[in-house]
Amino acid sequence: MALTPSTMLPLGTPAPAFALPDTGGKVVSLADLADRPALLVMFICNHCPYVKHIRAELAALGRDYQARGVAMVAINSNDVANHPDDSPERMAAEVVAAGYTFPYLFDETQTVARAYRAACTPDFFLFDGERRLVYRGQLDESRPGNSVPVTGRDLRAALEAVLTGRPAPAAQKPSMGCNIKWKPGNEPR
Numbered sequence: 615m616a617l618t619p620s621t622m623l624p625l626g627t628p629a630p631a632f633a634l635p636d637t638g639g640k641v642v643s644l645a646d647l648a649d650r651p652a653l654l655v656m657f658i659c660n661h662c663p664y665v666k667h668i669r670a671e672l673a674a675l676g677r678d679y680q681a682r683g684v685a686m687v688a689i690n691s692n693d694v695a696n697h698p699d700d701s702p703e704r705m706a707a708e709v710v711a712a713g714y715t716f717p718y719l720f721d722e723t724q725t726v727a728r729a730y731r732a733a734c735t736p737d738f739f740l741f742d743g744e745r746r747l748v749y750r751g752q753l754d755e756s757r758p759g760n761s762v763p764v765t766g767r768d769l770r771a772a773l774e775a776v777l778t779g780r781p782a783p784a785a786q787k788p789s790m791g792c793n794i795k796w797k798p799g800n801e802p803r
Contacts, residue, residue, distance in 0.1 A: 618734040619788035622750055629653060629745040630729035634689065634719035637706035642717045644745075647685035652776045653745060654679070654769075656688045657727060657737040657794065658718075660708045661699040664791035665735050667758045669712045671766045672736075676715040679773055686716035691727035692735075692795040700795070724800050731802070734791040740772050740782065748776055751786035 633643035740749035749772035
């Protein structure tokens, strides 16, 4: 496992378009998520210990913020030929096991991860109602083995700011996790 920080895509960046299948085969697109006060795009996978460490909080975020109108999707962009634990079939099982209420999408070509400049799992991108990036950073200070409780504090503060019409916190720390498992020859340059 290579500890990798998020790239910290520039704030104000428009949400890159996507149209990806969920675990049931239904295609979900950026356009499907219009007319919501915020959009949270999360790059995750099944096997990463950093994602496993926070999966209960990801499920709680879904329950808490989808009920308040936030559009949420998780995207798995890993190379499943070399990491079969992240296959769409295993993604479907993970949705049930983790209690995810948001679509979990598969980015087989890795073009969406490249468009978002996603680098690690987990990697979070919060967009406002105009689909401009207002937060990219960590869930909170917790990491596997550091004994800090998982609270979602940083991401929750950004979500609350967007929902109440305030600016997202200016201090944004990169998310840290496993690197996205790029297909050979597909690594970002």
